[in-house]
Amino acid sequence: MSAKTRLPVGQEAIQLKGWFNAHRFLLLRRLSQAFFLLLFLLGPWFGIWWVVGTLAGSRTFEVLPLTDPLVLAQSIVAGHLPEVTALVGAVIVLAVYALIGGRVYCSWVCPINPITDAAHWLHERLGLQKGWQPKRTTRFWILGTVLLVSAITGTVAWELINPITMLHRGLIFGMGFVWALVVAIFLFDLVVSRRGWCSHICPVGAFYSLVGTKSVLRVSAVNRVDCDDCMDCYAVCPENHVISPALKGKDGETPLILSPDCTNCGRCIDVCSVDVFAFTHRYDNRAKKTVSTAVDAATEQAA
Template identity: 75%
Template sequence: MSEKTALPVGQEAIQEKGWWKAHRFLILRRLTQAFFLGLFLLGPWFGIWWVKGNLAGSMTFDILPLTDPFVLLQGIVGQHWPEMTAIIGALIVGVAYALIGGRVYCSWVCPINPVTDAAHWLHDKLGLAKGWQPKRNTRFWVLGMVFVVSALTGTIAWEFVNPISMLHRGLIFGMGFAWTFVLAVFLFDLVVSRRGWCGHLCPVGAFYGLLGQGSLLRVSAVNRAECDDCMDCFAVCPEMHVITPALRGADEDTPIILSPDCTNCGRCVDVCAPDVFKFTTRFDTTPAPARASRRNKQRQPEASRAA
């Protein structure tokens, strides 16, 4: 372990790169989340109907249909054949996330992400225990159960309890029972299971992870030879198990993070002082040649003096 593990997470990156570069993807994520949510609220709040609907299904400028393919499939297994506009909308969304990475939805669009991030921040501040950690494949069992219940009941089952939809309804219609679901997710991540909701239970994340398995956009530990073992990337990653194969792999192993669990949130890029990580494509598989590390650079003057 490096002595730098004693520093606050991201502190070295702030010192080396400046505050903006050490937080840029986090800030951009918050802006995009607020942007997409704001588009849906323009109509109900201000009467500006550029976008009608919500993240489950919408129509932009009365021209562009967008449909959550997860919702569409629930309707189909529930024996409700969708209209052509819904099918086109689902194809548009599905192809987009298949190319850029399915779980980009989780970190850049989903309005519940700031809720779970806030719970994780408070969890760390309070020094709470890790808590119960269900197996990561639990979310796939939940995903399967959603389709089974939809088939048995003839409904879009997840929408009855979906905290994303509940948050949207709460913002439009005011505080009410819908907020109970959002609060439950926050408390679950805070006191029951650290990063438990998105990382272990949410079927939406499971679905989009499957959708984006072959996506082009990836994070790469391209400069992994420069890693100084500060562990900050592991501390901020919501799916920290995805980092190890790329960062700790042998020379011949790909530096690309290929796991569909990766949300492409960019926090590992933010907090890494030696710039080990970068966004790239899945075809950029060659690690960069090792540069002279800062540790060696610091030793060179000492060696010169000794000579």
């Protein structure tokens, strides 16, 4: 183990870039999550009805309809014909997340994400074991089950137990049982399965990963030749299996993180002291070349 890997995660980035620059995307994510949640609470709490509805379905300024495509899909398989506004709202949401990355919803919008992040932080602080790790395909099986149950029962099945929707309702009508659900998810990630809920269980994350399969916004290990193997990016990434293909790729192989599992959270950018990672688009395959490759290219040009 190198001296750098023994440092606390992100400590070197804080020393070299400053605390703010080593946490900027984390802070922006928290502001984004709070912003979207507050938009929906302005009406019930303060009588300011800019947005009416929930993340499942809403109308902004009485003009812009937005519909959760997963809710719409459950409604359709349940045998309910959607209204035109619901279809339009779902198309808008699908287009946005198909462009910026489906699982951006998970890291920048979902109000459950701060809860699971807090569980992971405490898990690491307490030095707990990794715990049970379901297969990553588990969430897709759960997604399929949700649609099947909706078709059989004629209901929008997941919304009956969806912690995102229940948390929203709890903040308006009183938390009550919702606290038990929130605590259950926290404890599940803390002591049962590290990062288990978002990475292995949640069907919403599974759905949005499918939506973002060909998304344009991507993280790139553009300066991967500068990597000092501190492993901080792996430590903070909620889906750290997506890093290696881009970071450890050879010259000529794409530095882009193309896996739809990537949440575009930006934490790898935050904690990297040598600025290996950056946001870019899926058509940007540029990567800083190794010294030997650069020398070879110069030699060929001179010849």
